[in-house]
Amino acid sequence: MQNNATVNGMGMEDDDPVVSGSESESEEGEDVKLSEPSKTAVYNKDGLLDKLGDISWPENVEFQHKLSVDIDQEQEVDVNDDLTRELAFYTQALEGARQAFTKFQSVGLPFLRPSDYYAEMVKSDAHMEKVKGRLLAEKRKIEEAEERRKARENKKLAKEIQVQKQKERAKQKKEEIESVKNWRKQRKQSGFAGGDKDGDFSLAFEDGKAFERSSKKRPGVAPGDRSGGKTKQGGGKGGKGFDKKRKDRAYRDSKFGFGGKKGLKKQNTSETTNDFRAFNKSNFPKQKKQKV
Amino acid sequence: MGNKRKHSEAEAAVDVKKDDSAPERPKRTLLGFKNSDEDKKENDSFRVGFRNKEKVLVTCSRRISFRYRHLMLNLVDLLPHCKKDNKVESKESKGTALNELVELKSCSSCLFFECRKGKDLYLWMAKCPNGPSVKFLVNAVHTMEELKLTGNHLKGSRPILTFSSNFDKSPHWKLLKEMISQIFGTPKDHRKSKPYHDHVFVFSIADDHIWFRNYQISCPHGGAQKLDRGDLEKMTLVEVGPRFCLNPIKIFGGSFGGPTLYENPFYVSPNQIRSLDKRQKAGKYAKKVKAKTRRKMHELENPLEVDEFADMWNE
Incomplete structure (x- = not known):
């Protein structure tokens, strides 16, 4: 500190709050300036110009030696705006390179590196590999993010479609119920002309489709057996216990059903509702007789 | 490269000299024929005259x-x-x-x-x-x-x-x-x-x-050394x-x-920036303590009047 102060030679009082932007000085690249120039600063113009004359090259040195280009800076660069600052440097470099290349061309000296000229580079191949890896990783990251975004949007869209479908389904159901009601009314009005045969059911619907249980006969599968008769075969193939099953047991299983939901088997279907064949009709008169 | 050119030019100069004056053999050196002084100066100024030997x-x-x-x-x-x-x-x-x-x-x-x-x-x-x-x-x-x-x-x-x-x-x-x-x-x-x-x-x-x-x-x-x-x-x-x-x-x-x-x-x-920063940070605690004591003094100086209704709801 002492040393610096002497080199600095400013003699600034410590309590003097002339330093601006004290919040940001911890950050690298930010720097603090005095808000007003110090009065004691030395500025020996003659000495500077004298020294410049001492060290400078002769005036008529060719461009080939100097290789320096002066580029006009259009306006003051805002230092704290990284983007514009870097852009200003970039344009300066670009303009300089263009001017230099045109000069080279006018002189007629080779300046472009031929494609078959290989030589040591400033950065090693290993380092450039790292750079490449990083670029690729970044690219991949961007792509993945893009994909995720797309998936999210798709999901949203799918949800909407799903809602739409459900609405449609509900609507259809309503319509069907309505149509059934209509049909009932009509039937009432016409005095149950069609009787209770199944065929009429299906004809009455608007779309001509019959509402019925899938009546596909599955051979060897008990009604209501949801496994599709696979219990029998699977059972046969299964463990030891099933192997020992007797043949007639297997037959009976397939005939009367084994496994699956019991409830459905015992429910009435539209066919069996009015089917009284299974009832023992002889019971009724017997009872009457007994009563009498 | 420069040497070669010098050589050929020197020879040309020699030819000219041969024409207008008596044949005078130029001295040979390691690099070729030695020129007369005038020629040398001309050549030098024609060449670089300036060589950057910065290190x-x-x-x-x-x-x-x-x-x-x-x-x-x-x-x-x-x-x-x-x-x-x-x-x-x-x-x-x-x-x-x-x-x-x-x-x-x-x-x-x-x-x-x-x-x-x-x-x-x-x-x-x-x-x-x-x-x-x-x-x-x-x-x-x-x-x-x-x-x-x-x-x-x-x-x-x-x-x-x-x-x-x-x-x-x-x-x-x-x-x-x-x-x-x-x-x-x-x-x-x-x-x-x-x-x-x-x-x-x-x-x-x-x-x-x-x-x-x-x-x-x-x-x-x-590939060519040309740019449009x-x-x-x-x-x-x-x-x-x-x-x-x-x-x-x-x-x-x-x-x-x-x-x-x-x-x-x-x-x-x-260093000055850092010291200033430190001083600012150091002032924080001192300020707090100061404020606290000031408050205390203020409270001591201006005691609250006893509230006559303080016990009103306690009965």
């Missing part, structure tokens, strides 16, 4: 941090005409030591990276042996190792130096420009330099700081690094010393 010594102080050391090594990579030397102890007498070292290495200028307190980097740029020299504070250092800087170029190809126009505004900038262009420009036909130009240095003054950038020039071309307008338009640059920003502190008349020619009137040393 830069690059060193750093002891206890330099790795980042700044890497910056120095990057600069060593960029300047084929430099000589790197061992670290130098940074003390009061370093100026004379460095001057001696530069002379010993037969260099004509010096870049000395001085690291203080392991965090502040100062760069001395000096023309030896008789000045001038500049001391910079280096900010915003990015080394070439950073993966964000994706460019690459030939090691030892001569850079194109570009200066922003505000270098010509005032004498001290002019002097700095001359020094920078001498130190950073690779001499023509330097034995370690490569013949093509594929990178460009930027020196730009913004906010009274000199900003340095290094870009690779990538220019599409069809379109190729120039298509030229793009890729940054190679390193980056740094120089804040000039002082310019001295001699090398590493001598009369001060310029002082940056706006400069505040990082």
Whole structure:
């Protein structure tokens, strides 16, 4: 500190709050300036110009030696705006390179590196590999993010479609119920002309489709057996216990059903509702007789 | 190459002489026929008359941090005409030591990276042996190792130096420009330099700081050494690094010393900044304590009146 102060030679009082932007000085690249120039600063113009004359090259040195280009800076660069600052440097470099290349061309000296000229580079191949890896990783990251975004949007869209479908389904159901009601009314009005045969059911619907249980006969599968008769075969193939099953047991299983939901088997279907064949009709008169 | 041309021209001159005067055998030397004095002068002025023999010594102080050391090594990579030397102890007498070292290495200028307190980097740029020299504070250092800087170029190809126009505004900038262009420009036909130009240095003054950038020039071309307008338009640059920003502190008349020619009137040393910052932070607690005691005193001075309705609801 002492040393610096002497080199600095400013003699600034410590309590003097002339330093601006004290919040940001911890950050690298930010720097603090005095808000007003110090009065004691030395500025020996003659000495500077004298020294410049001492060290400078002769005036008529060719461009080939100097290789320096002066580029006009259009306006003051805002230092704290990284983007514009870097852009200003970039344009300066670009303009300089263009001017230099045109000069080279006018002189007629080779300046472009031929494609078959290989030589040591400033950065090693290993380092450039790292750079490449990083670029690729970044690219991949961007792509993945893009994909995720797309998936999210798709999901949203799918949800909407799903809602739409459900609405449609509900609507259809309503319509069907309505149509059934209509049909009932009509039937009432016409005095149950069609009787209770199944065929009429299906004809009455608007779309001509019959509402019925899938009546596909599955051979060897008990009604209501949801496994599709696979219990029998699977059972046969299964463990030891099933192997020992007797043949007639297997037959009976397939005939009367084994496994699956019991409830459905015992429910009435539209066919069996009015089917009284299974009832023992002889019971009724017997009872009457007994009563009498 | 120059020698060959000299040779042939000398011969031509000899032919002319043969014509108009008595045959006088020219003396032979190792390089060919020796010319008469007039011819020699003519030839010299026709040739270069100027040869850049700049040699830069690059060193750093002891206890330099790795980042700044890497910056120095990057600069060593960029300047084929430099000589790197061992670290130098940074003390009061370093100026004379460095001057001696530069002379010993037969260099004509010096870049000395001085690291203080392991965090502040100062760069001395000096023309030896008789000045001038500049001391910079280096900010915003990015080394070439950073993966964000994706460019690459030939090691030892001569850079194109570009200066922003505000270098010509005032004498001290002019002097700095001359020094920078001498130190950073690779001499023509330097034995370690490569013949093509594929990178460009930027020196730009913004906010009274000199900003340095290094870009690779990538220019599409069809193998031939010709570019048309379109190729120039298509030229793009890729940054190679390193980056740094120089804040000039002082310019001295001699090398590493001598009369001060310029002082940056706006400069505040990082030590002062830190101490100020610390003082501000230190004041916080004292202020709090002060406020507390003041409050206490105030309360003692103005006691609250006893509230006559205080017990109203307690009955």
